[in-house]
Amino acid sequence: MAQHRCGAMVFLISLSLFVVAHSQDSSLDNGQDIPEHKNAQGVEETTEQRTWEASEVGEGNAADKQEHREPVTVVPSTGPPQKDDFQEELVIRPLQSGDIYASFQFRTLWETDFIGGNKVSHYRLFPKSLGQVISKFSVRELHISFTQGYWRTMQWGQPYLPSPPGAEIWVWFQDSVTDVDGTWSELTNVLSGIFCASLNFIDSTNSIQPSASFKPLGIGNVTDHRFLRYATLPREIVCTENLTPWKKLLPCGSKAGLAVLLKSEKLFHSSFHSQAVHIRPMCQDTHCTSTLWELRQTLNVVFDLHTSGQGKREWSLFKMFSRTLTDACPLASSSKIYVDVSDSDEGEQFELSPATPLLSPAVALGDRRTFSVYDLTQQTTFGTMLSFNLLIRWKSNDGHMRRPLLHAERYVAGYGLQTGEIHTLMYNNHPYRSFPVLVLDLVPWYLRLYIHTLTVTSKGKTNSPSYIHYEPSKDRVKSHMLEMLVQLPPNSVTEVTVQFERALLKWTEYTPDPNHGFYVGSSVVSSLVPSIVAMDTNATQEHPLFNSFFPSKEESSFFVRIYTEPLLVNLPTPDFSMPYNVICLTCTVVAVGYGSLFNLLTRNFQIDEPSPGLAKRIANVIRKMRGVPPL
Template structure:
């Protein structure tokens, strides 16, 4: 009985303990609810705060887009830590990483020339909001080619400009091109100020670019590389004045062929499968009077305040077709006649795909007729002049019509009309006789009727043409024209070329002639090319100037405008930047008669063969005494004696 009473007591004690714990837990929960109650105690205040935040958000939406995500993450983590509950994987907000933005545009400009030729200029531009200058490693590439992105990052390149040109641009017949380039290969690069050894980086960069574009850029070395002090300013947003990080080189003998065009087309987002790039057929492009392809990379501004920057990759291809054959009685061209193909669609990755036809010289359609007709017209400031274009937008399906193919056709009605002479033009040639001395003449034409303007002349002359700088003369209209700035760096044999830069004022409607004498050096026999008698090429002179404009230029580089009119930055409304290249020079040097070694080798081998052969025969020949042969009677007697078995005589 006592045991039963003790068990009841123990049971009551356990029940009392459980009741105490339950009451304690309920009090703790009440305190917790009271602690969090002020957060939702006044819903009107919360609503007013949310409305005020929403009113302030649109003004700074772009600047605070990623900040809001990072601020909201901390309270969630703290609340989860207080509850000590494992958060569900779906409930955790990962910090948003802004993805780089890129854009691709393509354009084709067609200009009928007064000479009967057709000028076609392709423009492909890729913009990418990323930063290669801070050493950031970019691993994801969408539209921007990865090969060029790795080059910019590895070699700390700020700007890169490279061109391959076959033929010479005839300025007096064709006018000024949209983007000029010298014959052969041209390369100039601005490096970042973080590069310690610019020469070593330049050498390695040329070898890499040689492999990317299948060109002979590996032949660029110190003997054909210069460091300009005033020319080739950056075309991007960087205002760099330290020219130690600039290198410029040309290969005037470089031949452009399909091997250079194929890797160039592979850099495009759509390649040559869609868009305007389907017209780039090699057998048609290289069967032309002039062909030039280039790649330009630079940082540009996205807005007027330049708060956002992007990398711009601009691929250009200029070609001039000679389609007018005298005696046929008609002048007409079409896309199929030029490129053997028609257009069926735009590049799916392109935000803009347009074709411009220059009709400035024939606004009323009296000289030529364009078909199919278009109602879209556009005006642009090109090379200091206001030009009018017919526009075909390839992103609109109505452009292709019902046949799903676009083949533009122009028929000339009249051949009347004169081309305006370009305001700035230049020529260069070699004078003199013999193979010892000579003169280099550079002619610069200012065709403006009443305005003068300065030009910056850059000449890079190989070391084997030893310039006599004291013979330098500059004359305009028969009078001496003293340059306001001269920079000359003498050459070193087999180390570096001559570099001459001058700032010359060109009087209105005049011809300025720059003359300098030189002496030809005698090279070593191993330094001659395989076709030494063909001659040695000297790169083109480069003339840069701000030419007076006929109309007011647009200084807002971020405004929407065609690609062909927005390459060179314009900082003044009254002038525009122009760069002109002269012809390359072909100079003969004292060349030995390379047939003489062949003759000497043949003569030497003959003498050695005769002399050594006779001595060898005398030393190795064995002599034996030969008995005279017996007479006929004795031979008959021996035969008879042999038959009889008698000893021979």
């Protein structure tokens, strides 16, 4: 009987499990419980944005006309609306110097409404930590980057996504925020804990409110710059503690997909390393009836030919990252590798192994490029070895890199420790077209600018800016902010010079290594640069993701933002050995002089009589027995 009962129970349990599984399958087919992924062609991104005009503008609203206005980014979908979607890509560009540039991009699209104040409790692909930050602090856009090293524009060309050395963060808040400064302070402290960075040191002395730079990249008609905050930490050191929480934000982490290649030992042993997080709202259709949020995680790295110990000009995924690829992220709807083969026509300069017949033309940074595409979602990419290792072998050292149309440099001039000059050089390498640039400078308060000494010269002549916005600093309260719109003549070098005076800090305000100097953040130069080729407005999913971050509908120009080098300025530094000598001398005087006097004043003195002899003690014992007083 017991055996029959157990058999009946097993039969009933099996029948119930079959019914539950069948019901789940039907719910999945209906698309109600778990949204299915989009295919590789299911998302098509087009972008509309107002761009700057290169013509002359007036004094009052010049920056508003020149800075690109709020772009309306649209992601139309051919199928039913999806709740979330994840895409990943790796773009590899061999450089003429023998180095190699690798750019990772991981994009998560999520259909939800944070702006409306709705509470979101379910997170699938979008990281919960960032979703709670957006909801709690009413963030409209968030852009944060951590960079180690300086991007050499004249050797490597323009980066896909620029960033300054150190840490940079700029945030657009919603217009419902009443206390922007308080919210900004709380947000930086929270982000400091998420990314294990020193963002909690951001305060009013190193953050500003730009008036024309850093327009919103997402949807919305935000024009009030009271809801914008920008800050930099040029001395921030990027290490594994920053990379680990960044990788944890990915849906697959570092266990599958392209994130497997993100090995910290190889990434930080490079000439340039930059990781960033960009969050912005986007339109889902052309009429913007529904919105979604885009989380774009980027990582750019340049591997040096000599630093890596390479004996010859040959690169592979294993030599760059010490790992190979075995599969794509199972949660990704698109996982591809793009290799820029534009500089190697018909394999004259380098060859790829394994070769691929898939080629994708695209217009990147105003130049027409050609990419070899490897789709990791196809099992044929990995072959019979179930492992993918891309090999790039150089065949010729001939070739030249086209100079970037816009380049900027900055340095400190002068002698002594009282006054100095800041020189900013902006190069317009276009042979016959001029264009305006918007320059933003954030100078600490301990460098007191003489704004009346500001001069702008081009080709030996004075070049008057058409727009200038300057906010003076307050000692230990706020920094200098200088924004100006300058027209760069064709094939010229424009120099911006301003004098400053070094302040003498309090001895508690100096860093532990004051003789090393103090860092001044990079200048930000933004412009619409004339394009060499016509911009292709028919963007498809086959184009790399970086091509859609700073899009432009205008065919004659494209948006570029570049950063100069950070400055290292020496300040008047006192002799910190003197306080040590004074402390030692004071302690000696206190110990010898005051200590001895205090000991004499507080000591108790007592008179001790000498011990009597043996005969006297015996006599006293006898006298005590007789009742006579002792001697």
